[in-house]
Amino acid sequence: MENKFINKIDSNYSNKPATKIRWRKSLDFIGDKTSFKSALDIGDRSGLTEMMESMYQVKFDNTTGNLDYNTLDGSYDLVTSFEVLEHLFNPLFHLQQVKKILSKEGKLVLSTPLSKPRFLWSKEHFHEMSLASIEALFDVAGFKVVRKDFFRVHPLTFYFKGVRPLLRLLFDKIQIYELEHLDE
Numbered sequence: 001m002e003n004k005f006i007n008k009i010d011s012n013y014s015n016k017p018a019t020k021i022r023w024r025k026s027l028d029f030i031g032d033k034t035s036f037k038s039a040l041d042i043g044d045r046s047g048l049t050e051m052m053e054s055m056y057q058v059k060f061d062n063t064t065g066n067l068d069y070n071t072l073d074g075s076y077d078l079v080t081s082f083e084v085l086e087h088l089f090n091p092l093f094h095l096q097q098v099k100k101i102l103s104k105e106g107k108l109v110l111s112t113p114l115s116k117p118r119f120l121w122s123k124e125h126f127h128e129m130s131l132a133s134i135e136a137l138f139d140v141a142g143f144k145v146v147r148k149d150f151f152r153v154h155p156l157t158f159y160f161k162g163v164r165p166l167l168r169l170l171f172d173k174i175q176i177y178e179l180e181h182l183d184e
Contacts, residue, residue: 014047018153022111022174023048025151026082027055029176030109036077040101042067042084052080072097081110083174085134086125095141099181108143108179114150116171120164134175143179150175 013019026048034056041049041060049060060080063072068090079098085091098108115130129137138145150173159169 017155022153023051026111027051029149038076039078040076042079042081048082067094072101074101075103076101077103077106079108083111085112086127089126091127092137092141099142104181110179111174111176114173114175120167120171138179142182144182146178146180148175148177
C-alpha cells in the first residue's frame with residue numbers, strides 16, 4: 001500500500017527556476033571549504049545530491065522509508081536536510097534520529113520555510129516554523145545553532161504575477177542553519 005503522505009520529487013522539479021536558486025543558495029551556505037568523510041542527504045536523491053557529491057568528492061547516502069517513524073542508522077560527518085522538516089508529522093523524532101547518527105564533531109545543515117500565514121502554505125506542509133519555534137525545537141532535540149541565514153527562492157519577476165505571489169514577497173523566505181551537537 002502506498003503511503004499518500006510521502007512526497008515524491010516531481011520530474012519537473014529540477015528544472016524550476018526556484019529549485020535552481022534554492023540549490024545554489026544551499027551550496028553557497030555550506031561553502032567550499034567544508035571537509036568531511038561521510039555524508040547523508042535526507043530524502044530522495046536529487047540534482048542537489050549529485051552537485052554536492054561532485055563539489056565535495058564524497059558519496060552522499062540518502063534515506064528511504066518514512067522519516068516520521070523509521071530509525072536512521074550509520075555515522076556521518078555531514079547530514080543535509082533541505083526542505084524536509086515541514087513535510088513531517090513529527091520533526092522532533094526525526095531530529096533526534098539525525099542526532100543519533102551525526103558524529104560528535106559532525107554538522108547538520110538544514111533548511112525549511114520560515115513561517116508565513118497559513119493560506120500561503122503548500123498543501124504538503126504540516127509545519128512551517130517561526131525563528132523562535134525552530135530554534136526551540138533544535139534545543140529540545142539536542143542541537144545548537146552554529147550559524148543561520150535566510151533567502152528567497154523566486155526570481156523577482158515571480159512576485160508580480162498576482163496577489164498571492166505578491167503576498168509571498170512579504171512572507172516567503174527559507175531559513176537555513178548549520179547545527180552541531182549541544183555541549184553535554
